Structures are given as C-alpha cells and as structure tokens.
Amino acid sequence: MDGLLINTEDIYTLTLNEILADHGKGPLTWDVKVHLQGLPGPQAAAKVIETYGLPLTADEYEKLNLKVQSKRWGDCAFLPGALELIKHLKSKGIPIALCTSSGKVKFEQKTQHLKDGFKLFDAIVTGDDERIPSGRGKPFPDIWQIGLKELNEADGTSFQPEECLVFEDGLSGVKAGLAFGGYVIWVPHPGAYEYLGDTEGLLNGNGEVLKSLEDLKLEKFGL
Template sequence: MDGLLLNTEDIYTLSLNEILATYGKGPLTWDVKIHLQGLPGEEAGQKVIDTYDLPISYEEYNRLNHDIQARMWGQCKFLPGAVELIKYLNSEKIPIALCTSSAKIKYQLKTKHLQENFQLFDTIVTGDDPRIPKGRGKPFPNIWQLGLKELIEKFGTAIEPQECLVFEDGIPGVKSGLAFGANVIWVPHPGAYEYLGDTKMLLGNNGELLKSLELLNKSKYGL
C-alpha cells in the first residue's frame, strides 16, 4: 500500500524530518529510507533511532510520529494507475489481497477517505495481525502467505504462490514477495532508483521493474 498505491512515502518523509529536526538531525535521505520501506513499524522506528542516534526510546519516537502523522493522513491519495488497476482486477473477478506492513490503526487513518476503492479488495491483512509471528514481517513471506490463505478460503479454490503477482515498491517487500514464490512487479519511488542496487539480479526471472503502475502490461501476466 505505502508508496505503491498511496503517496504515503512522501508523507512519512515529511513527518520523520520534523522529528529529526527537533533533535538537530536529518534530513532523511534515500540511502537510509531505502532500508525502511516495507518494514514493520517498530523495526523501522528503531532503525531510525539507531541510524540518527536519537536520544529517545521507541515509545517516545512512536508517540511523536503518531502526533505528526495524524495531521497529514488526510493528504493521502492514490498514485498514478493504482485505482485503475484495483478496479480492473475487481471487475475481472481476479482475487486481490492487500498485505500491508502498516498496523491496522494506521491503515484506517490513511484510507478512511479512500474506502470506496479499498473496499474492492477481497481481503486486507495488516502488519500487526496476530497471526504473523513477531519478527516475521517483510522481508519474510508470512504476510503474503496469510493473504493467500484468506483468498483461498473466500473463493474456495486452490491458488499457488507461483500463480500470484505481488506488487511492491521497496526492497524488503520485493524480497518477501520472491521468498513467497510469486512474480513481483516492482514500482520504486523515483527518489529510490539511485540506491536500488542490481535490480536484475534481485528479481531474476521472477518479475519486472516499472516506473509506474500505469505501465503494467496486463496481458503479459494473463490478466
């Protein structure tokens, strides 16, 4: 969801820079941010604290983050091609799951003004789902496995991971999608390209890199 469907990566940067500035640190740069994408909230927050040597606990960091972001979530909007893809998959009755590292409360705050389109997902799994063992967020595949399990239960049909497409923007998410066994459509933030490394080696023959969801060739994947 974050950075793939919604512009929340930019909002995260703004809110985090506000915290960093309070302690005379920052600004957040993409060489650091690239390692935060897709991580569960506590893991990402602790990485920020450690990277910038912030004199606060994770609990204090989380409180500041929550207060600042609460002012900004109303600015969330869909990125180019996202709504069109969601509507298309729904209209074609292709099972779709949203598997986001965001905790449930953050998912709700980000999407409450966008529910008309988020209601088109067949199931939604958030990063704090108790069925995901602690420490098994992305880049581990557990969240995708849980999303697929719920789709299978809803539709009553067998679906194998290799029949799935995982859409991601960050490296931890790409790694988790590949570990899950799916083909991965990787749509990075424009600011991330310089720090992606060898994308062809990471993806292998199991996906592709796109600059926008608008550029997805659906027929290539039988959609």
Template sequence: MAPPTSTKACLFDMDGLLLNTEDTYTLTLNEILAQYGKGPLTWDLKIRLQGLPGDKAGRLVIDHYQLPLTVEEYEKLNLEIQSKKWSECNFLPGALELLQYLHFLGIPTALCTSSTNLKYEQKTSHLKENFKLFDAIITGDDSRIPPGRGKPSPDIWQVGLRELNEKFNSQIKPEECLVFEDGVAGVRAGVTFGAYVIWVPHPEAHEHLGNKDEILNGRGTSLYSLEKLDKSKVGL
C-alpha cells in the same frame, strides 16, 4: 521465472505502491529529525525503511541518527505528527484504475500492508469505498503473522493468499500470483513467497537500488509507474 500465463490472484503493498504515503513518511520523519538537529532523511536510508514493521523501522532510525528516544517514544511522536497528514494522501497514478480492472475481471485481490490496523484506518478512511475493492485486507499487526516475521519474511503474503483461498474455496498457488511492491523488503518477501513480483519503486529511489535484477532473482520485473504495466505480459 516467467510471469503467470493466467494470473489467479494479485497481492498488493499499500504505502508508496498504491498511496503516496511514502512522501508523508518522509515529511514526518524530517520534522522529527529537525527537532533534534538531525537529517534530512536520505534515500540510502529511506530504501532500508520501506516495508519494515513499525518497531523495526523505528529502531533503525533511532540507531542511524543516534536519537535520544526509545522506540515507543519515537512511535508516539510519529503518530502525533502523521495523524494530521493522512487525510491528504491519495492514490498514485494507475493504482485505482488497476484495482478497478481486477475487480471487473473477478481476479481475487489482497492488500498486505506492514502498517498496523490503526494506521491503515487513518490512511484510508477518506478512501474507504475504493478499498472495498479488496477481497482481503491484512495489516502488519495481524495475529497470524508471528512476532519478528514482518517483511522481508514472506508471512504476510502467505496469510493474504490463505485468506483468499478460504474466501473463494480455491487452491491458488504462490506461483499463480502477482505481488505488487515498491520497497526492497517487500520485494524480497514476495520472491521468497514464490510469486512473480511487479516492483514499482519511488521515482527517486531507482538510482539508489543497486542491482535490481539481483534482488528480483529472475522472479519479477521493475516499472517506473503502475501506469506502465503491460497487463497482457503478466497474465491479466
């Protein structure tokens, strides 16, 4: 599948794609693991966690490290540590510039993050003006996403596009969209959704991802940074 010749909408993940929060997640998880004599987190597991809803990610960590915690206890501990760190997060290279460019062009944009609304607010409160660039913001606990249908299911991208179409009274199709992601689960969701995926993994993740072309299935491309995006090649 070739990228759109004229992109009609862009849908974005947040953690690790726009904001450097994936590094914060790693630091937080390592603090928790150290309390139980475990860790540190390695990239083979980190890749599997990226983009997952909180309860699924928590269950995976607990099972992998055999932690004596319930998912609820793990999430509470996570929130306590993370809440002290979110104010330090910021945009990754090229991210804010791309959002400003799309806003200037008048191309509709949606943020589609697996983070709950609470975590979204914590991560972005100090960056609020910049997030007003988005025409729609969908969080992982949105009631329109059925239970168990977080990434890698395509539902969050579908809800994002539906909201854009309602807002602009348009009929934009998935194949006319770009999905921007850093995590494997989100990439798979974007491919199933039917968009062209721009995959920007964490620089340290590339060597652990295996066959990226197989994951993209001919429906996207991978970059080392959003700064490397050739807009003319993706209909922008």
C-alpha cells in the same frame, strides 16, 4: 500499500524530517529510506533511532511519530494507475489481497477517505495481524502467505504462490514477495532508484521493475 498504491512514502518523509529537525538531525535521505520501506513499525523505529542517534526510546519515538503523522493522513491519495488497476482486477473477478506492514489503526487512518477503492479488496492483512509471528514481518513472506490463504478460503480456490502477482515498491517487500514465491511487480519511488543495487540480479527472472503502475502491461498476464 504505502508508496505503491498511495502517496504515503512522501508523507512519511515529510513527517520524519520534521521529527529529525526538532532534534537537530537529518534530513532523511534515500540511502537510508530505501532500507526503511516496508518494515514493520518497531523495526523501522529502531533503525531510525540508531541511524540518527535520536535521544528517544522506541515507545517515545512511536508516540511522537503518530502525533505528527496523524495531521497528514488526510493528504493520502492514490498514486497514478493504482485505483484503475484495483478496479480492473475486480471487474475481471481476479481475487486481490492487500498485505501491508502498516498496523490496523494506521491503515484505517490513511484510507478512511479512500474507502471506495480499498473496499474492493477481497482480503486485507495488516502488519500487526496476530497470525504473523513476532519478527516475521517483511522481508519474510508470512504476510503474503496469510493473504493468499484468506483468498483461497473465501473463494474455495487453491491458488499457489507461483500463480500470484505481488506488487511492491520497497526492497523489503520485494524480498518478501520473492520468498513467498510470487512474480513481483516492483514499482520503486523515483528517489530510490540509485540505491536499489542490482535489481535484475535480485529478481532473478521472477519479476520486473516499472516506473509507474500506469506502465503495467496487463495483457502480458492475460488480464
């Protein structure tokens, strides 16, 4: 969701820079941020605290983070091509699941004014779902496995991972999608490109990199 469907990665950068500046640190740069994208909250918090030497506990950081971010969630908006893609898949009867590392509360805060788009998903799995074992957030594939299980149970189908398209923007999410066994559509933030490394080697023929969801060739997948 974040940075793939909606513009929250830019909001995360703004709010984290505000926290860093208040502690005489920062700014956040993409060589660091590329390793934060898609991580569950506690893991991302630990990495930020360690990287910038913040004099905060994980709990203190998360409370401060929530306070600063809550002022910005009203600015969340769909990225180019995202809402159009969701609507198209829904119109074609393609089962779609949202699998986000964001916890349920943050998910609702970010999307409450975008419900017309998010209500089109057949399943929504958030990062704090109790079915995801501790420490098994992205880059592990568990969240995608749960999403597929929900889709199959809802429709009485038996789709396999290799029949799925996984849409991601960050490294950890891409690794999760590959571990899951899906074909990964990777749409990185423009600022991340020079820090992604060997994208072709990572995908190993099981995905592709796009500059925007608007560039997706749906006909390639019979959609």
